[in-house]
Amino acid sequence: MHVPVMLGEALEALRIRVDGSYLDGTAGGGGHAAAIAERLGPAGRLLALDRDEAAVNRVRERLDRWATQVQVEQANYSEMEALALRLGFAQFDGVLLDLGISSFQLEPKRGFSFMSEAPLDMRMDRTQALTAADLVQQLEEAALADLFWRYGEEPASRRIARAIVAERTRAPITTTGQLAATVERAVGGRHGKLHPATRVFMALRLAVNQELEHLQAGLDAALRLLAPAGRLVVISFHSLEDRIVKHTLQAHAGRWENLPAGGRRWVGTQPTVQLVTRRPLTPTAEECERNPRARSAKLRAAEGVHTQTAS
Ligand SMILES: C[S@@+](CC[C@H](N)C(=O)[O-])C[C@H]1O[C@@H](n2cnc3c(N)ncnc32)[C@H](O)[C@@H]1O
Known part of the structure; x- marks a missing residue:
């Protein structure tokens, strides 16, 4: 089993609407995706992606009972824009990225772990x-x-x-x-x-797996696809990942810059968001006790804004 990390915090940050459209870019064992699907009404939609074929098969089976609202695809989340367009999603009310690997991928034969002897593989997408x-x-x-x-x-x-x-x-x-x-x-x-x-x-x-490169591309794409008041929620497990998430969200949240001639102007990368979490949320001690995988998790969230204030 893969136990979803910071599930309550992620759902709260996503603020799921029964009729909203959601993207889970890292469906993994389907824990977060199932919790999102459960909260959707008949008009709600969820697109769940994973680059790992085994994860996609598992999640398809797990989410089968919500088949009218949920679509599961094998894809890299960095390619979410082209996929969303092809599948008829214009924007998302929430995008979730829960980075890294799942407990299923730690099975010995995938070669991610030095704890067991296996071919040195480590590919998430085995067509690579x-x-x-x-x-x-x-x-x-x-x-x-x-x-x-x-x-x-x-x-x-x-x-x-x-x-x-x-x-x-x-x-x-x-x-x-x-x-x-x-x-x-x-x-x-x-x-x-x-x-x-x-x-x-x-x-x-x-x-x-070129994880940091895909993360940057995925964040940029997710921000472009975010509906006004839509939420982007990212859970990372590595300081290099968290740094990319933090800097990207901060750049889009913008800042005031003083002008040499007096006055000030708003500077930020488009599209503009506002930060939902100024500092990352971390799991409770109780969750870390129950699920040691959660120990290094950091959750950051941002919300798409209606008006574009950047210059
Ligand atoms: C931590 S697990 C997600 C667990 C999931 N949230 C759950 O509750 O079961 C991360 C998953 O993201 C997938 N993944 C990592 N990078 C990806 C990428 N660039 N595109 C799509 N999937 C990716 C991995 O294959 C893995 O299954």
Whole structure:
């Protein structure tokens, strides 16, 4: 099972209307989507997307009883605009993005985890050609180090990249176990609570799936598709993701800028939103206790505004 994170907070921030149109860009196990569908009346609509075929099949089955209101599609949420147009959605009263991977994707054979031996895969969308093994085998040492530093904030990025290149000249690194062992040797074993390969695995996952790039494109698209007073709600689990969400929402919320000649003007990226959460909401201690996956969650929300005040 995948337990939906910050479900109550997300539903409250979305302010679901029975006749509204909603988009869940990361349907996953369908927990948030089912809760949205449950609150819709006969005129309400929900478009649920996931780039992972297995998730789409699971969510289709789970949401089958709302088939007249709900449509489930395999798609990348960064392509939501073209899809919405094709399916006849002009705007959305709410868009939800619950980032990262679901508990289902942590099954050993998907290769996301260093806890079990499996091919080094990590693709959310298995029609994509590039896998984590390809990156580990093919990137030059400097590019590997840059990837671990940029996406994983890994302090030993250079040492790890050097060790990987040395190891792969002996034998190809194709499994989670081989990579985890190479990283562990490079950093001299375990220090502190984190497994030494945690940041490297995170960095590879973000890179293989181009998660940050899709997040930026998805946020931009969602803001363009938001109806006046519609709500965008994003739950992130990684500081790099949260930074993108925070900066994007702040840029669209605008700010007053003092002019050298006196007076001031409103500056902001179009379309304009107002922030629903000035600081991110975090899960309650009780939720973190019940569902440790929730611990790093941050929820931010913004609302589309009617009049465009930016200059
Ligand atoms: C944390 S899970 C979502 C869980 C879901 N809210 C629930 O309640 O079950 C994230 C899901 O987003 C999907 N995903 C991640 N990036 C995506 C993208 N760019 N486009 C579409 N789906 C994406 C993943 O495949 C995964 O199934």
